[in-house]
Amino acid sequence: MNVRVQTADFDVAQELARLRGGDTGVGAIASFIGTVRDVNESAPIDGMTLEHYPGMTEASLAEIVAEARARFDIRDALVIHRVGALAPGDQIVLVAVTSAHRGMAFDACRYVMDLLKTRAPFWKKERTPAGDRWVEARESDAEAAQRW
Amino acid sequence: MNVRVQTADFDVAQELARLRGGDTGVGAIASFIGTVRDVNESAPIDGMTLEHYPGMTEASLAEIVAEARARFDIRDALVIHRVGALAPGDQIVLVAVTSAHRGMAFDACRYVMDLLKTRAPFWKKERTPAGDRWVEARESDAEAAQRW
Amino acid sequence: MTNVPASIVTTTVRLVYLARLREAFASAGESLVLTSDDSPSVRNVVAALRSRGGAWAAELADGRAVRYAVNHCVAHPGSAVKDGDEVAVFPPVTGG
Amino acid sequence: MTNVPASIVTTTVRLVYLARLREAFASAGESLVLTSDDSPSVRNVVAALRSRGGAWAAELADGRAVRYAVNHCVAHPGSAVKDGDEVAVFPPVTGG
Numbered sequence: 001m002n003v004r005v006q007t008a009d010f011d012v013a014q015e016l017a018r019l020r021g022g023d024t025g026v027g028a029i030a031s032f033i034g035t036v037r038d039v040n041e042s043a044p045i046d047g048m049t050l051e052h053y054p055g056m057t058e059a060s061l062a063e064i065v066a067e068a069r070a071r072f073d074i075r076d077a078l079v080i081h082r083v084g085a086l087a088p089g090d091q092i093v094l095v096a097v098t099s100a101h102r103g104m105a106f107d108a109c110r111y112v113m114d115l116l117k118t119r120a121p122f123w124k125k126e127r128t129p130a131g132d133r134w135v136e137a138r139e140s141d142a143e144a145a146q147r148w
Numbered sequence: 149m150n151v152r153v154q155t156a157d158f159d160v161a162q163e164l165a166r167l168r169g170g171d172t173g174v175g176a177i178a179s180f181i182g183t184v185r186d187v188n189e190s191a192p193i194d195g196m197t198l199e200h201y202p203g204m205t206e207a208s209l210a211e212i213v214a215e216a217r218a219r220f221d222i223r224d225a226l227v228i229h230r231v232g233a234l235a236p237g238d239q240i241v242l243v244a245v246t247s248a249h250r251g252m253a254f255d256a257c258r259y260v261m262d263l264l265k266t267r268a269p270f271w272k273k274e275r276t277p278a279g280d281r282w283v284e285a286r287e288s289d290a291e292a293a294q295r296w
Numbered sequence: 297m298t299n300v301p302a303s304i305v306t307t308t309v310r311l312v313y314l315a316r317l318r319e320a321f322a323s324a325g326e327s328l329v330l331t332s333d334d335s336p337s338v339r340n341v342v343a344a345l346r347s348r349g350g351a352w353a354a355e356l357a358d359g360r361a362v363r364y365a366v367n368h369c370v371a372h373p374g375s376a377v378k379d380g381d382e383v384a385v386f387p388p389v390t391g392g
Numbered sequence: 393m394t395n396v397p398a399s400i401v402t403t404t405v406r407l408v409y410l411a412r413l414r415e416a417f418a419s420a421g422e423s424l425v426l427t428s429d430d431s432p433s434v435r436n437v438v439a440a441l442r443s444r445g446g447a448w449a450a451e452l453a454d455g456r457a458v459r460y461a462v463n464h465c466v467a468h469p470g471s472a473v474k475d476g477d478e479v480a481v482f483p484p485v486t487g488g
Contacts, residue, residue, distance in 0.1 A: 013161035016181070024186035024236040030257075031179050032250060033164070034392050038172035050391065051315050053384060056368035081391060088172040093392050102180060102261060102488075103292065109178075110254050113392060119370065121384075122391020123315035134316040137361070137388030144251065182488050198487065199411050201480060204464035229487060241488050250392075261488060267466065269480075270487020271411035282412040285457070285484030 002077060003061040005052060007084040010094055019078045019096055026075050030105035031096035032113050038088035040135070046127040048135075050083040050092065053121035057081070064115045072108040074099040079112060081122060111148055118145040150225060151209040153200060155232040158242055167226045167244055174223050178253035179244035180261050186236035188283070194275040196283075198231040198240065201269035205229070212263045220256040222247040227260060229270060259296055266293040307336045307379050311345075314386035317362070320351045330377075338364050339373040341383055361388050403432045403475050407441075410482035413458070416447045426473075434460045435469040437479055457484050 002019075012033060020026050038045050061079045068077055075098040082092055095112045099105040124135040150167075160181060168174050186193050209227045216225055223246040230240055243260045247253040272283040312325040328344060330336045342362075345352045356362060364371040365384040377383055408421040424440060426432045438458075441448045452458060460467040461480040473479055 011161050012164060013159050016160060020183070020237075022237075024184075026183055027185040029181040029183065031181075032254070033177040033179075034250070035168070035174055035177065036172070037175040037248065052391070053312070053314050053365070053368075053386065056365055056384065059368045060370075089168075089170075100185065102182065102258075103288075106180070106254070106258050106261075110250075113250060113254075117392045118389065120391050121314065121365070121386065121389055123387065124390045125315070134387070135390040137390050140251075200487070201408070201410050201461070201464075201482065204461055204480065207464045208466075265488045266485065268487050269410065269461070269482065269485050271483065272486045273411070282483070283486040285486050 002079065003058055003065060004080045005054075005057050005061075005083055006080065007082060009082070009091055010080050012091075012094060012096075015078060015080065015094060016096055019076055020098055021076075023075055023098065025100060026098040027100050028102040028105040029096060029098050030102065030109035031094065032109055033091055034093040034113075036086050036088050036090045036092060040126060043128050043130070045088060046129065047085060047087045048124050048126045049085050050081075051123045051125065052081075052083050056121050060120045061116065064112055064119065067115070068097070068108045068112050071111065072097075072099070072104045074104050074108045077108060077112065079116065081116075081120070083122070114141075114144045114148060117141040150227065151206055151213060152228045153202075153205050153209075153231055154228065155230060157230070157239055158228050160239075160242060160244075163226060163228065163242060164244055167224055168246055169224075171223055171246065173248060174246040175248050176250040176253040177244060177246050178250070178257040179242065180257055181239055182241040182261075184234050184236050184238045184240060188274060191276050191278070193236060194277065195233060195235045196272050196274045197233050198229075199271045199273065200229075200231050204269050208268045209264065212260055212267065215263070216245070216256045216260050219259065220245075220247070220252045222252050222256045225256060225260065227264065229264075229268070231270070262289075262292045262296060265289040304331060306331050307377060309341060309377050309380070310382045311341070312382060312384040314384060316387045317355055317385055320355050322351075328383075336377050337373065338366065338371050338375045338377060338383065341377060342373065342385075345385075356385075362386070363388055400427060402427050403473060405437060405473050405476070406478045407437070408478060408480040410480060412483045413451055413481055416451050418447075424479075432473050433469065434462065434467050434471045434473060434479065437473060438469065438481075441481075452481075458482070459484055 065077045078096045080094040097105045097108040213225045226244045228242040245253045245256040307330040313321050346356050403426040442452045
């Protein structure tokens with residue numbers, strides 16, 4: 001299963017090894033990890049809670065991966081997104097793509113992240129010294145998704 | 149030391165953790181791993197030997213990383229390149245970049261790989277059933293580097 | 297010509313509210329019965345909610361960024377809804 | 393005006409051959425003494441090697457893809473070389 005939503009952390013080396021499996025046709029692995037920062041819009045962050053929409057989340061991620069497979073010449077792709085309470089420094093998301101050559105791996109990895117950011121139903125609620133606040137969507141994310 | 153040339157394999161999870169260190173200003177980690185394929189230009193590959201030019205290799209990689217730092221708003225960057233005998237499936241190179249947001253991390257990671265491919269003094273010699281052969285430089289790599 | 301009265305159709309949808317809207321509405325979801333003489337759409341759902349006033353009218357006002365899904369697929373105000381559909385109402389996503 | 397004879401300068405460089413060229417030349421490197429009445433460049437080094445004929449002339453012929461470095465920095469045929477420099481001659485790189 002190449003799309004996972006989980007509260008548990010992940011080990012990127014293990015996940016990449018599993019993704020490649022025994023496929024020695026793979027020459028390139030591009031990956032992206034999103035992590036919790038301790039600051040956002042100049043305000044300190046104590047942590048955050050990731051909420052999602054069970055059912056739609058998995059469908060949405062699977063659809064994005066299927067689109068990436070159709071659009072780019074890749075061997076395989078993986079998305080892991082965590083939900084629940086996270087602390088600064090914690091890993092949030094892993095997107096990894098294998099392909100024969102690096103161009104397609106980079107493109108597909110970025111494509112999946114850009115679409116995930118605007119289409120996958122996750123919401124971040126930050127804990128700050130001034131109280132909790134829902135993170136606002138960034139216009140730059142909409143623009144990144146529209147470039148494709 | 150964020151540029152390493154070594155015969156030993158590397159663990160990507162460990163390397164990324166070391167790269168991030170305690171920097172909770174990091175929100176994005178883009179990474180790329182190149183691996184040995186079992187086929188190249190339709191011919192089966194039993195393995196390869198990576199030769200390099202000691203001294204220039206490290207200087208060249210450090211220069212590429214410095215250029216990436218100057219050009220992109222990133223927190224840190226790492227390059228590990230293996231040399232010596234490698235088998236199909238083996239990891240060859242790791243490029244990893246940390247930044248606050250994903251755009252710069254993706255750009256800088258790809259930039260380092262594109263420049264490494266055309267400037268860093270490494271040469272691959274493939275072992276094939278028909279004998280050993282030096283890998284020829286690919287025109288697409290020169291084009292990728294020129295896009296920047 | 298004779299005017300034939302349109303048949304009155306009721307459509308029951310399951311509503312799901314998420315993230316900031318779940319908190320603003322103080323509800324994770326509910327069942328909503330639409331009464332309409334036409335094919336109902338997400339727009340009819342939103343209109344029914346807005347008519348409640350208060351947080352409903354404020355959060356779903358024109359110009360507010362609200363997203364919709366019907367049966368887990370991204371939807372738009374014009375998307376059709378039919379009996380038994382799950383209609384989700386949520387703010388722009390902020391994962392990753 | 394009187395013609396003043398130019399002084400004859402010798403420049404000794406350390407040559408490094410890598411990868412396919414190391415094999416073609418059956419050598420990992422050598423010392424080369426350039427005798428020149430002008431500021432020598434990589435071009436003079438290449439000319440001296442080509443004049444040996446055989447693999448040297450073939451591998452370093454015009455139109456062959458050959459790369460150079462002087463003291464570990466990417467260089468070009470016009471790059472100056474001075475006494476004590478390390479000049480590397482190698483094929484286009486293929487790492488990564």
